[in-house]
Amino acid sequence: MQEVMKKRAIELLSDGTVAKVIGWMPGEFSYDMTPAVFTTAEEIESNFVYNDFCGANVSKYVMREQKKASDAKILVFLKPCDTYSFNQLTAEHKIVRENVYVIGVGCDGMADVEKIKAAGIEGITGIESDGDKFIVKTVYGDETIARADALAERCAACKSKKLTVYDEIIGEDGEVVENSGRFDLVAKLEAMSADERFEFWRNELSRCIRCNACRNVCPACTCEQCVFDNPKSGIDQKAAADSFEENMFHIIRAFHVAGRCTDCGECSRVCPQHIPLHLLNRKFIKDINELYGDYQAGDDTESKHPLTSFTYDDAEPSVIHERGNE
Amino acid sequence: MQRIGVFVCHCGTNIAGTVDVKAVAEALGREPSVVTSVDYQYMCSESGQNLIKDAIRDYKLTGVVVCSCSPRMHENTFRKAAAAAGLNPYMVEIANIREQCSWIHKDVAEATEKAIILGRAAIAKVQLNAPLVAGESPVIKRALVIGGGIAGIQTALDIADAGFEVDIVEKQPTIGGKMTQLDKTFPTLDCAACILTPKMVECAQNELINIYSYSEVDAVSGFVGNFSVKIRKKARYVDETKCTGCGLCTEKCPQKKVPNEFNLGMDNRRAVYIPFAQAVPKVATIDADYCTMLKTGKCGVCSKVCTAGAINYKQTDEIVERQYGAIVVATGFNPIKVDKYDEYAYGQSKDVITSLEFERLTNAAGPTSGKLLRPSDGKHPHKIVFIQCVGSRCTPEKGKSYCSKICCMYTAKHAMLTREKYPDTEVYVFYIDVRTPGKNFDEFYRRATEEYGVHYIKGMVGKVSPKADGTLEVQASDLIMNEQLRIDADLVVLAAAIEPDKSARPLATMLTASMDTNDFFTEAHPKLRPVESPTAGIFLSGACQGPKDIPETVSQAGAAAAKVIGLLAKNKLTCNPCVAHSDELLCNGCSQCANVCPYGAITYIEKEFVMPDRSKKIRRVASVNPAVCQGCGACTVTCPSGAMDLHGFSNRQIMAEVDAICK
DSSP states (O other): OHHHHHHHHHHHHHTTSOSEEEEEEEOSSTTOEEEEEEOSHHHHHHHOOOSTTOOOOOHHHHHHHHTTTOOOOEEEEEOHHHHHHHHHHHHTTSSOGGGEEEEEEOOOOOBOHHHHHHTTOOSEEEEEEETTEEEEEETTEEEEEEHHHHBOHHHHTOSBOOOOSOSEEESOOOOBOTTOOTTHHHHHHHHSOHHHHHHHHHHHHTTOOOOOHHHHHOTTOOOSSOGGGOGGGSOTTHHHHOHHHHHHHHHHHHHHHTTTOOOOOHHHHHOTTOOOTHHHHHHHHHHHHHHHOOOOTTSOSSOOOGGGOOOTTSOOHHHHHHHHHO | OOOEEEEEEOTTHHHHTTSOHHHHHHHHHTSTTEEEEEEESOTTSHHHHHHHHHHHHHTTOSEEEEEESOHHHHHHHHHHHHHHTTSOGGGEEEEEOTTTTGGGOOOHHHHHHHHHHHHHHHHHHHHTOOOOOOOEEEOOSEEEEEOOSHHHHHHHHHHHHTTOEEEEEOSSSSSOGGGGGOSEETTTTEEHHHHHHHHHHHHHHOTTEEEETTEEEEEEEEETTEEEEEEEEOOOSBOTTTOOOOOHHHHHOSOOOEEOGGGTTSSEEOSEEOSSTTOSSOOOEEOTTTOHHHHHSOOOHHHHHOTTOOBOTTOOOEEEEEEESEEEEOOOEEEOOOTTOGGGTTTTOTTEEEHHHHHHHTSTTSTTTTOOOOTTTOOOOSEEEEEEEESSSOOTTTSOSSOOSSHHHHHHHHHHHHHHHOTTOEEEEEESOOOOOSTTHHHHHHIIIIISOOEEEESOEEEEEEOTTSOEEEEEEETTTTEEEEEEESEEEEEEOEEEOTTHHHHHHHHTOOBOTTSOBOOSBTTTBTTBOSSTTEEEOGGGSSOOOHHHHHHHHHHHHHHHHHHHTOSEEEOOSOOEEEOTTTOOOOOHHHHHOTTOOEEEEEEEEEOTTSOEEEEEEEEEOTTTOOOOOHHHHHOTTSOEEETTSOHHHHHHHHHHHHO
16 A cells, blocks of 8 residues: 555656645654655655554644645645544635645554553564554564554544545545444543542543643644633633643633544544543534534535534523533 | 722612622722722712712723623713713723622622622723724614514504605515404404505505515624615515406416415415405415416416416515615514314314404405304304413413413404394303403403493313214303303304414524513513614514504504614614724634624635745635624634634633632
């Protein structure tokens, strides 16, 4: 697959269709695949990588490249879940669709290197998919691990393998996954008492070091200036005031992306403290689905999300008030 | 640094009875930037206002906090007082320590503490207030009346009489409304058509009145003085400009089995029809649900017989967009459906009818040409039972909790007219209470009982059972005699409760006008502003605001017209300066604010910016039209960047208030 993608990228680059290619390259470690921008065939030949460690969502990099005051056409490789973010960014006028050539890449789920390491596999240098197993290449030789044991949590509960936007496809397009089970953990949290839930989140969020990785990676966090960085907002200093205010950073961020979050799960992937931040967003998504009917942000670029549109069937505020009392 | 004056009002004992006002003034006097803090009997009085004016001058105040009643009451009073003393009126903040404090608390210590907190929040807000200047917007000198019943007609006539243009939008093919279906009107017993049709004709003839019949309001945008309304002229498949109203098509149409809604389905009409002889406009309408031509493409009789060539099967709905300075809602009422009252056997017997059906049975233009005949066998009824309060003053699960107000009087009318025309008919009226508070109303009711011998029985009917011989056994209790009654009646008439027309709810949403739980429009103030909606520029006429009889409807219609005339007579309106604005440097162009704006006040523009590295970049940013913005604040809470903010209610001010309360 990687070789097909490389070949196609070089073709499009050399025939002038695109001037830049957004994909992945190895980072500090060989399992640490990082989004990258390529401008020459040589760079692609030597550095472009696509394997089961390429979980990073590159859609936001399209926005970043387009901000650089150039109309140069960009080639981007998008996995199914990345296409949802891409659509949402297009809907919010963050991406000029005409200036992007999208190659949809079929995906069967990405590996979570932390899980592989936890299984005692060390010296990882590469990965290959083999049916219901991953073959992990290490400096000590090949190791195998069951797919189910190494799959990233967000991929195990994948919401959709469907490519919602593309100019061409490499690999196979999939379907929206019914009953993905991605709300199971949220339901568990909902079943807790308010005090238990409060303790759960206080505990999880107490590990936050405010590195802002979740915010910076999030494709829904696209403000010119974040309210937490804006001295005029009057709340920029709040998060530093005490640990409770600090916890509010994540709650407020979840509110700000509510209705726009596509559930790509990048926030939890990049969190160095392993805080399950995506659960906050999933709670919002679950509530939206229950109160306003099923809605998937980034399904298309046209529909308005339920929190910024009004229909006669919308839940009455009293319903929400009552749910708050549960 | 602000110099703030705090003024705590006693409001007689309204506030001082529950709140220790002296303690409040003293505590707030210690707040930062407060240079004077006093209490007074009535701040809204002349001397109270002078107290504020003098303090502004003496202490060189830059901000004023009045702890008093709701800002809806006296905010304007205090703003004007401040302006008179040379302070920008928007530097005045009200802390509502009456409605939100003294009136709802009993414990003095608690209420006092809360009053101090509310005052502290207002002080925190005023610290961040900035002087604002109100702009002006023009007034479009045309009014829209939604609903062409007697309420809408009267309002339109009165507005036109003052020289302003009026459009009436009526969803039926003709104006006239419910009153066209009535026979006689209480308490004078003049014929409804005789007094209504001249007004309908007047509407048609008045050059300033434009009637959109068979039309509905599709969308409303804009604001007081400057509404833009999309009117859907539903396809009636007849060219209004060509149709002469000769009625030939309505006679020749072969589709004869269409229930005639004008006679409440008690007889049939054709698929092409004119509701009644005096319809305005007198134009035929084709009922697409029944027309064979429209359904199957085979027929075309009406088109063949029409000498004017007015039939047009290809007509489609047409959208007309018109601008208005004011909108009057006159959507009226409907009797409730009585099918669910099984005990009254409405669904089981044709001889159990509603009062409106009774009205049609006694009307010369009705299905029986005015002869009172039983619907089942066409025989003359000799014993009639009227049941009052069917669904009125009821439990909310079953009916309406309110009194429908008109039923006592029209039932007395029905009873009296029956006895007058058919003295051999016995008439019983079952009631909970007889309510006749109106000019000449009680006299009217007494005539029914004393002169016409109508049997009024206090008590409710428990059950109506159709019997094999065609009569209806009415089981009831007489609460005064304390006995159970069984009456074999020939006809039972139900005084069904009335409810707002179903079109009112979606219309209220379009107009952003508020409604009560029964879907009646709410007035800006129940006593002092009864014909205005709380939404500026929206006025209320007739039963859409609450149950009303004709005299009351006509008075309210006139009052609404007077308010509209008062508005249209102005050339310019002062705008609310508390509107949203976007910080373009922060705006990320996501469009969420434009999505939530109910007034369409936000557009996006491409604008060139100089970036920090001195390069130029075109960015997409939000732009607010201050004349259209109503300051609701929906955009400010939606904007994730905090780029949208509201003058007078900025995010920082609200945060400061919250902080002051939580301190």
